[in-house]
């Protein structure tokens with residue numbers, strides 16, 4: 001008798017997929033904004049005038065873009081890898097793509113430290129959040145890789161989901177920053193256009209990453225028995 005593999009509630013899966021789509025899109029938009037602002041300056045060897053936020057990206061392009069570029073590749077590819085349908089239909093592609101995406105995620109995580117800690121816009125709160133959640137991100141990736149090397153598909157899935165929830169939290173950071181900016185404008189304290197308030201930026205890091213780690217654990221509790 002073949003054992004039936006349990007599946008998650010289809011409505012929950014659909015809603016989660018939509019949320020992931022929205023968050024990945026937000027990250028892509030902000031990555032594109034970075035490129036549009038930074039690269040003309042990087043190529044011309046100029047500084048972006050009164051934009052202090054962008055100045056760090058232009059001053060340290062290698063550190064910044066060795067974080068952003070592989071991170072973007074990872075975030076675009078990971079949802080495909082997490083799709084059960086894709087994995088069952090294209091297992092060979094899943095394995096090959098998995099190696100590429102894992103490498104991208106490890107590089108992005110490493111450069112999150114090298115750029116984000118010394119040059120954090122949000123100061124110490126952002127730098128500490130980066131170290132803590134960056135270590136968690138890298139640990140999840142390494143444990144996911146170790147699990148699959150031991151043919152432990154269940155643990156591989158769990159660690160990959162944990163890693164992805166941290167990666168996609170970058171979109172939620174931007175949502176929090178947007179909410180804070182909206183509130184700040186509403187109480188008319190005014191903000192420098194384009195530059196988020198550093199304190200709020202640091203708080204947004206903590207809120208988003210904490211929320212996502214908790215959401216990841218919640219998802220794993222809701223779908224404990226899934227093997228794929």
Ligand code: HEM
Pocket residue numbers: 027030031034067068070071072073074075105108109112115116117119120121122126129130131133134135137166167168170174
């Ligand atoms: C893996 C997918 C990731 C992608 C695609 C990504 C993308 C980006 C982008 C586009 C920026 C530019 C900031 C903006 O304009 O919003 C950025 C900055 C940054 N990211 Fe990531 N990121 C990823 C993961 C992470 C992780 C896991 C951490 C650490 C836990 C992290 C820490 C940072 C830090 C500290 C900055 C600098 C923020 C600043 O002070 O300007 N990122 N990232």
